[in-house]
Amino acid sequence: MVTDAAPVSFPLHLLAPPDPATLPLPHPAHPADGVRLLRGAVYAARDGSRPLTVDLWLPEEAAPPRACRRLRSRRCLAHRPARRPRPSLPLLAAGPLRPPARAGFAVACPDYRLSGEVSYPAQTDDLTATLAWLHTRADDLGPDTPRTVLWGESAGGRLAALTALTHPVRTITATVTWYAATELPKLAEDRPKGAYDPKDPDSFEALLLGGAPAERAEAARDASPVTHVGPKAPPFLLLHGVADTLIPARQSVRFAQALRAAGHHPDLHLLAGGDHLWVGLYEQDVEDCYVRTMDFARRCTRDAEKAP
Incomplete structure (x- = not known):
């Protein structure tokens, strides 16, 4: 026999999210000799x-590695020069991060909330x-x-530079930016005429x-x-392609000028023929960008280790 019954209510208890500092780390993979990969650790x-990883x-x-951070969405790690084909996608996704790890750097590639999800300053908060x-x-x-080096490209480069200049704890040893926007109000005059409308709400x-x-x-x-x-900015290495139409090289040039005016000595390298994402460069030119980046990070972390 079925009868109607008064509804039964239960108190609703929302579980607090777990503390990322206590979560178990992902099981390690070994994509190359001397390299251990932990993919998707929740920070x-x-x-x-969504959880940020x-x-x-x-x-x-066994010795403690130097810390080095690369800032870009963890879903996209490859560079694709236009003039010479690169290997297959699986190697592209892993390749750029193997050399730093083999050189003794611990590389953290964080995923952060993108502009389509939430607006500034959430991205800086995530870093x-x-x-x-x-x-x-x-x-x-x-x-x-x-001894942490922030290294970012494009939007990640802007985020790396911004964090290095505003982070309250002086743990940032140096910063590397590749083709980064560093002065948003000037983009309209830096980009080709008609390529950018600062009044566009969908840009x-x-x-x-x-x-x-x-x-x-x-x-x-x-x-x-x-x-x-x-006056307290860390050392900067700025790499930018002269032919970059998305983020013109003038952004890095003026940023270097501002750093010099504040008493710093940024290392600025402009690459002839390089567009955004290094499109238009030969493989050797892109390799040179990696070599410059690693040499700069190694030198800065070594100097920080010697500092009192």
């Missing part, structure tokens, strides 16, 4: 957002959370977090700022690394 669990490329040596998580898990992972910059750059002028200035240049 932050934001309310209303980081890929870690760690050297197998700061990555730094804090790496410091907390240093005993488990091995990197020497007080990449508008998605980042939460509105058209022309209407979010203060946010555009605050999101620009050049705004935050000061």
Whole structure:
């Protein structure tokens, strides 16, 4: 016999997300001799957002590795010069991060919330959370977090530079940017005429700022690394292609000028014929960018180790 019954209510208890500092690390893979890969470690669990993860490329040596960070979406790690084909995609995804790990650097490649998900300054908050998580898990992972090099390309380069100039704890040893936008209010005059409309509410910059750059002028200035240049900036290596039409090289040129005006000595290299993502460069030219980056990171972390 079935009868109607009064509804039964239960108290709703929402479980708090787990603390990423206590979560188990992913099972390691070994994509190459001397390299240990931990893919998809959770470094932050934001309310209303997906878990944020980081890929870690760690050297197998017992000695504590130098810390080096690469900033770009962890789903896209390859560079594709136009004039010469590269190997198959699986090797492209892994290849760029193997040499730093083999050279003794611990490489963290974080995924952060993109402009289509949330506006500035969420991306900087995510990178700061990555730094804090790496410091907390240093005993488990091995990197020497007080000697961290931020390395980013394009949007990741802007984020690396911005974080290096605004991070409250002086653990950033040096910063490398590849073809990064560093002064958003100047993009309209730097790009070819008609290629960019600061009043466009659907541009990449508008998605980042939460509105058209022309209407979010203060946010555009605050999101620009050049705004935050000061006497305590770390060493910078800036690489940019002269033929870059998406982020013109004038962005890096003016950023270097601002750093020099503040008393610093940035290392600026402009590559003839290079467009965004190094399209148009020969393989050897792209390889030289990696060599310059690794030499710069090695020199800066070695100098930091010697400093009192």
